[in-house]
Amino acid sequence: MSQRQVLQVFEQYQKSRTQFVQTVAELASRPQNIETLQNAGVMSLLRPLLLDIVPTIQQTAALALGRLANYNDDLAEAVVKGDILPQLVYSLAEQNRFYKKAAAFVLRAVAKHSPQLAQSVVDCGALDALVICLEEFDPGVKESAAWALGYIARHNGELAQAVVDAGAVPLLVLCIQEPELSLKRIAASALSDVCKHSPELAQTVVDAGAIAHLAQMILNPDPKLKRQVFSALSQMAKHSVDLAEMVVEAEIFPAVLTCLKDPDEYVKKNVATLIREIAKHTPELAQLIVNAGGVAAVVDYVGESKGNVRLPGIMMLGYVAAHSENLAMAVIVSKGVVQLAIALSEEPDDHIQAAIAWALGQIGRHTPEHAKAVAVANVLPRLLQCYLEQMFRKIYRQSKKALKNILQKCVHLPALEPLLHDAPPNVLKHVVGQFSKVLPHDTKARRLFVTSGGLKKIQEIKAEPGSALAEYINTINNVYPEEIVKYYSPGYSDALLDRVDQYQPSA
Incomplete structure (x- = not known):
């Protein structure tokens, strides 16, 4: 070869x-x-x-x-x-x-x-x-x-x-000063990942001079960079009053508020998170944000956002209001209660509803005037609805035996009528569904269900034919004699009176 x-x-x-x-x-x-x-x-x-x-x-x-x-x-x-x-x-x-x-x-x-x-x-x-x-x-x-x-x-x-x-932190701080955007983004993200865990780690990043360089980039036109910048600043500010004050001393207000209008949702969310983390620490820091126009800006942000993007703004309003009567009044004056009421009616997720309820509680707890501001926003019926939904979800998680006992007790309660009549559709379906499971197997519960008015209320529910709710109602009706169901059906008394009117007694 x-x-x-x-x-x-x-x-x-x-x-x-x-x-x-x-x-x-x-x-x-x-x-x-x-x-x-x-x-x-x-x-x-x-x-x-x-x-x-x-x-x-x-x-x-x-x-x-x-x-x-x-x-x-x-x-x-x-x-x-x-x-x-x-x-x-x-x-x-x-x-x-x-x-x-x-x-x-x-x-x-x-x-x-x-x-x-x-x-x-x-x-x-x-x-x-x-x-x-x-x-x-x-x-x-x-x-x-x-x-x-x-x-x-x-x-x-x-x-x-x-x-x-x-020895990575000082070099990462140098990296955020480099001209390449992608390097700035990743370095800022890495700094955020370091300082999020503890005040000591955050202090290490601050001591390396990160805040000043990050603060210079809050108005950078690149949205991906701004996401990381605001994330890093919020991870620093969240740990302590001192760290939050250092972030504020970098003169990020009022410039940071303009980013609440950013087209990028993640930028807006991270900005709201930063403001929340600063506001939560002291009345003085919260007042600084109020003086910069931060409350009004966050109220607008809550109104323009949906879902989890809304959440940090909602929490921020609650933190500000919690500090003092005057700060809570600042939230009220800025239409914060009205906007929270709208959000409560729009948001289906439990954790967001819980945050809104908490924020409204922080606003209304100070004086009768504060409480009235919450009440006149008509949030109380919706809060009650949220409470009932949570109560029944808790019931559903019980064991079958405990569920049976709870529902047997429910037939005694005066609250049975609003639960069957005024409950939201999803709650109503679940409530009737649970009764349909218990009543066929419990004679005492069936009797109590009739005498407490439950069977009558069931007949008044307008369920769509073929729906799960309609099937549950049929299941309940089938455990009673036909004449009992008829007796409690709407219009039956009128039918009986008609029969009386039409009845001709024999001579």
Whole structure:
């Protein structure tokens, strides 16, 4: 065999390796292929290619592993068990920028799934290597490293402390000052992930000078950057009065209020969260927000938002009102009660209804004047409805025996009539449904249901034919004699009187 033929063999081998890793990386980008790749033992095939003499093969192998590990925790665990992480960490210090980005991606993909997997990344010495990458010239390498560090720090305080101890925070603060938008975003996100866990970790970020640089970016036109900036500031401000005051001292008001009108929902939500975290601490901080026009701005925000985006604004109004009579009156004057009443009528989710009820309670608890402001907004009927819905949901969670006992007691209660007559449709359906389960099996309950007026009320319900409610009513009616059901049906007394009028006694 000639020398040329020998070289052709090696060239063909290289082409085959290249084609293999490229194809696997492409296949790994589609979720439907993951299980097949896993069953084919792709991890063990990719591992040696991380040490290939050809840099592009190394990089593509790392990319493929990252995509696999990113998919689920089982594959991430396979990367850990395959002893791949130490190899990647070693290569972070030795290889080119393309490989470093791919290796950091694998570390991030493993760390994101759980604290245990993130700890595995820390245990293999990745933190020091990632921190070194934050000092690289290439912004893409910095971004990949910051992303991985943030995914490690987000799980718990111990992991975040490990990131701090590795010296990452000052370098992340430098990264938010770089011109590249994507690097700014990821660095701000990583800082947020570090400082969210405790006042001590937040203080570390503050001591590195992060607040001033973040505050300069609150009016940046990039919405994704603003999301992370406001998230980081709120994670700092939430822990203590001192930290909240430091955020305020960066002169974020009133400029921050303009972002409550931002087109991006996540920006608005994070701004409202920041204002909430500042307002909750002291009357003085709440008053500062009021003086800046913050209450009126948040009331407008609550009116313009829906669902969970609304929630931090609702909570902010409650926190402000809780501090003092004057601050609660400021919420009232700014039409806060009216807007909360509208939100209460619109929002179906329990946790949002609970937040609104809490906020209204904080507004109305101070004086009769405050209470009247809440009452005249006509929120009390809706609050009662919410209470009844929650009460019956609690009943549904009881055991069958306890449920039976509760419903037997219910037939004694004067409250039975409004429960069957005035309850909202979903509650009414569930109440009647529960009676339909109990009454067929309990003679005493059936008698009490009649004498308390329950059977009569059931006949007055206008249920759509074929609906679940109509079936429940039929089930209840079927446990009574036909003449009893007729007797309590609407119009039956009139029919009897008609028969009296028409009756001709025999001579």
